[in-house]
Every structure is written in C-alpha cells, then in structure tokens.
Amino acid sequence: MTEEAKESENHTPSETHHMTIPWQDFAVDQDAQIKHARVKARSSVVGRIGIMMLSCGTGAWRVRDAMNTVARVLDLICSADIGLTTINYTCFDEGHSYSQILSLPNTGVNTEKLFVLETFVKQFEKKYSHLSIKEIHQKLDKIQQAPGHYSPAIKGLAAAIACASFIFLLGGGWIEMICSFIGAGLGNWIRGEMGKHKLTMISAIAVSVAVAEITYLLVFKGLQLVYPISGNHEAGYIGAMLFVIPGFPFITSFLDLSKLDMRSGLERLAYALMITIVATLCGWLIALIVNFQPENFAALGLSPLVLMLLRLPASFFGVYGFSMMFNSSQRLAITSGLIGAVANTLRLELVDFHTIPAPAAAFCGALVAGLLASIVNRTNGFPRISLTVPSIVIMIPGLYIYRGIYNIGLNQIGTGALWLTRAALIILFLPLGLFVARYLLDKEWRHFD
DSSP: OOHHHHHHHHOOOOOSSSOOOOGGGGOSSTTSBGGGSOHHHHHHHHHHHHHHHHHTTOOHHHHHHHHHHHHHHTTOEEEEEEOSSEEEEEEEETTEEEEEEEEOSOOOOOHHHHHHHHHHHHTIIIIITTSBHHHHHHHHHHHHHOOOSSOHHHHHHHHHHHHHHHHHHTTOOHHHHHHHHHHHHHHHHHHHHHHHTTOOHHHHHHHHHHHHHHHHHHHHHHHHHHSOOOGGGGGGGGGGGGGGOOHHHHHHHHHHHHTTOHHHHHHHHHHHHHHHHHHHHHHHHHHHHHTOOOOOOOOOOOOHHHHHHHHHHHHHHHHHHHHHHTTOOHHHHHHHHHHHHHHHHHHHHHHHTTSSOHHHHHHHHHHHHHHHHHHHHHHHOOOHHHHHHHHHHTTSOHHHHHHHHHHHHTTOHHHHHHHHHHHHHHHHHHHHHHHHHHHHHOHHHHSOO
16 A cells, blocks of 8 residues: 555544644655655645735735745745635646645634744745755644633733723723723623634624623613713713724725735725624614713813823723734734824824814824834834734724714714715725835835736
C-alpha cells in the first residue's frame, strides 16, 4: 500500500458544518523543507495564512498582500478572490497549478492575532522559509489556537467603559453614564457567552441589545427610588446598545471598495448593515415596550474649556474600551486610545465652534487618526487598521442611525430619512479620511498594482 493510500485510509472527515481542514495532510513528506515541497503543500501554506488573516477582520487588500508575500518566498504566483468569509485562490509554479476554496464559519475581529500574523509574514523569508512543512503548520497551529486576551466578563467591562464614555461624548451626564455602563457591560457579556457556545450572530446581537436596554431601564428606575431624577434622562438608553456598532466591517468595506475589491467591500458592507438593522430594530421594539424615546439630552452646563478637557479622557477610554473588545493587547489599546483622544476631540471641537459641518469634521478626525496610526506603524509595527478602526468607531453616529430607524418605524418617514442622511454623510467621510492618510504615507497603497 502506498503512503498516500495509508493516509487516506486513516483520515477521518470533520463532523462540523464548516468542515475543519487537516492542513498537515496536504504534504506526503511533511519533513521536507517548505521551499522544496510540491506545489500543493506550498499553496496550502499560502492559503492558510490568507484565511487566518481574513478571520481577524482585516480587509481584502491586506489579506492578498500577505498571501503574495509568502507566495513570492515559495516561488509561487498567487491569484486570489477574497470575500468576507471566503477565499478562492490559485497558486502557479512552472508547469503546475493548485486551486482551493476556503471558507470561515463566522467572522469577527482579533487585532492581536492580526498583529502576530503580520509579523509572521514579514519575517517569513528570514525565520521560517527554511523550516519543514510540518514545522510551518505547527507554528500556524500555535497562532491559530492562541486564546484571546480577555474573557467575556472583561470584554463586558470594556464595553461598559466604552459606552459610558460614548454617551458622555454624545451629551449625556453621570446618570446616563451609570445606566449605560451597567447595561452595556451586561449586554456585551451576554453576547460573549453566546459566542462561546457558537450561537448565531443575529441572535447574539438581538439578545444582547435587549438585555442592555432592559438593564438600563431597571438601573434607571432603581436610581429614581433613591434619587430625584427627571424622566428626560431616559434618552441615554441608546448608549447601552452602542457596543454592537460594526466598526471594522463598516470601515474595511469602504477601504476595499476604494481598491476595487468589490466582492469583499460589498459583502462587508452588507454584513455591517445587517448588524446595524438587527440591533436598531430590536432596540426600537424594546423602546416601544418600555416607552423609551430618543429625546435630546439634558444640558450639562459645562464651559467650552471644561468640556474639551473632559472630552480628551472620555475619547481615550471610549477607544480603549472598543480596542479591548477587539482583543487588542494593552499596549495596542492604549496607543489606539491616545490616537482617538486627539482625533475625536478635534472632530467635536470643530463641530462645536461651527468651524465646519459635521461630515467634514469627521473627515478631519479620521485623517488625523490615519496619519498618527501610520507614524506609529513605522515605529513599532502595529497594524494601521488595528489602530485606526477603534480610533474612529466612536465617530460613527450610532445615535443618528437609531433615531432614523426609530422615526421610520413610527411612519415619520421624513424625520427618519433626515437622520439617516446625516448618519450616511458622516459614515462616508470616515473611511475617506483614512484613505487619504494611507494614500499620503503608504507608497504601495497609492498604486493599483
């Protein structure tokens, strides 16, 4: 019996719906140096690195760039078509080609794993190209199986910090911050626990938003029992659900579209819209049941100087919390927070002093975040996308989106369309600011090939 026949006889197919790929089985001689292996074995390494990077939430351009980098080291030519959860690719060498279609069971964001993979790709030629096929896949196994930095409870705390900061930046006071802190923390913890049990994304979003809003109501009513609070503080319930904002797919979708990666860009945009629609519709239904309305916040009565000084730490902690939710290390989360503190405070001050309209201010804030992220990237190698997306997530007008859906649900179409139009203009200018920053400071990004 041949060696290939023995391996086939011992092979047990995966029982999962998205069947697990036994990567090391692609090579007959697993001890052969990767550079001297057959095209199938070399191609499997290229594809595995690509699908692992895609699982981290990064865009098609970065995934293709990593696959190309590894393919060149392995004397291969790689052509890849990349979507939100799938990669179709073919690798060529002299006289041979090998094609694969790879898919993910789910999508998400993991900035720490993305950083490790980008470092692996950059060092591939010097540190890993002399290894055997088996050793390469063992290295990738270690990266793939690395646990996240934070448990669902800690991510719940991060969401609580982020949403409490977010609601202050929107104009809420300490009452709204306390209620949002508890509501968002419990809601995101529930979402994390449902994710651990591999429950579908839509159910996790709907349940977590419902829990966050109901918790806000209970905490608010509890505070009213011990402290005289007016009813207009109910408006902060929107802050408790802002942890579901799909910042990564929103931003990467427009960046992919700008590079003509149409499939990836449109799929990411559809995914982001699906999350937003599910979250806002669920929030709207809960609000109708408990009689919550998205009213204006009570005036804080702060001077412009004091407000600016408070916006700096609020922006920092908002970005810091979102970055932790994306599994960033503490160094990465703190760096993102510092960038966001500068960029978001600048945006808000430009709007407050009527210097420029809100969409143009969003462009300026995103541009500053992108420029600072590029400078940091050159210093310590942190991926730009891992720095910029948390920095501008708090600029996404979740309040405007919710008010739009809320009013449309009440058949107030004109008012709802007005809020959605305002939101759309700001959302469009955010990735445009990042694109310009990347265009200015990244020579490779400027060219289509």
